[in-house]
Amino acid sequence: MTRWSIGDLAKASGLTVRTLHHYDEIGLVVASERTTSGHRRYTPDDVRRLYQVRSLRQLGLSLDEVRSALSRSDSLRPIFQAQLAALTAQAQQVEALRSRLTALLDGHTTESLLSTLEMMSVHESYFTADQLTDLRSRAAALGPEAVEALKASWLELVKQLRQHMADGTPATDPRVVELSRQWDALGARFTGGDAAIQAAAQRSWDENKASISAQIGWPADDGLVDYVTQARAAQ
Amino acid sequence: MTRWSIGDLAKASGLTVRTLHHYDEIGLVVASERTTSGHRRYTPDDVRRLYQVRSLRQLGLSLDEVRSALSRSDSLRPIFQAQLAALTAQAQQVEALRSRLTALLDGHTTESLLSTLEMMSVHESYFTADQLTDLRSRAAALGPEAVEALKASWLELVKQLRQHMADGTPATDPRVVELSRQWDALGARFTGGDAAIQAAAQRSWDENKASISAQIGWPADDGLVDYVTQARAAQ
DNA sequence: GTAGGACCTCCCGTGGCGTGAGGTTCAAGC
């Protein structure tokens, strides 16, 4: 029995009949012989080739890569090296995702998960990767409680400012100017005083008012930012 | 401007117009409004949803997973945990592939790459993962030179046995019996004397004679194994 | 009023097969 039927070969190799059909279709592993009625007969050479294909596939190569790897044996080493580089990159990406997920799961309540994600997502459109790394490391350096404290101060600040707005206090009022100074100081704690990051935040703000408003809990287009801008001018 | 055109939203979010079309088609992020002529108008709520989708996608979730994640916020945590588990598994697989590739690239000449792979592949059909780990750690413990020395002894043994076969020496001849004892001893060095591994090897042998023959460099069906089996019976 | 960019829908293509449908052939038991 030196010829294999497709079913026996499928069992022996652990692949499916459909997969062998597919390899035959695309000419990757073709049954060298056929019975008169058209049934595939795999020769030992075909079987050898199939096992080579299977092992290369198990290393994560695409069928096209497998094909060219088998076409000339001297192309194996560069292909392997490329594959190793690709796998290394993939490993890094997977690790990055994993750490983000673990951080999210560890540090947040269920309700805050989505809004946190949304903020991250929005921000990533406007900050460069380096800037984000910066922001994150700063947040990490401060520690989670400090970050929470900052957020609380922020909300308190916003509350007072809106109260002044509602009261009709002019933006040039010393109390408002003082609040705007605190606003900027708080912002600097987040941005590290980096002008580029502040500019990116400003740009993000200008272009995303509407969509950001909901997630931070107060209407974004009620003129608060403009009010602070005016007050800042009077500093 | 509280409504976004699809092009502007694409630019702002970093996605393509086609992607937004796709999300609209499958009902994941639908533009709540249309102009009279049919152009999509995204409301702030739509934009918010899009950013949520984008952030969940960046964590590696499928569109279906994103959909169910957004349907009920309490499903976020389990979904994240599942995703984390999947990513962990993926990271392990990628690492396993990477180490296999590095080992291959470090330890083998170009010509031996393919046949090594093929043998690995064939063996993996017949050994369990644990048994393979066993085999590999034993090979690692012996060190590469020792493994090469074993292979050389093996080839020498085979050479002598085939000579005896060609000469017509009966399998019960003491010299042949001694050689069969060495054969088993060598095998034990590989298998660690594990009966299950030896049985798996035997099964692999029985079912793969033809395909194995080429890679180990001598015809597999010339009766050598049967000859040794007879000799072993006379031990 | 006209150019050209933005938008619309429809539809085929990707990779690596899974999963039938509908028909032929093989192998084992009577």
Place this chain on the structure above:
DNA sequence: GCTTGAACCTCACGCCACGGGAGGTCCTAC
């Protein structure tokens, strides 16, 4: 020799997350 059920054959559509193009309409700025 005959029957049956398993194995095999060839289409051919489906998946996932869109990419890309055709062919047509609409909007906006000059």
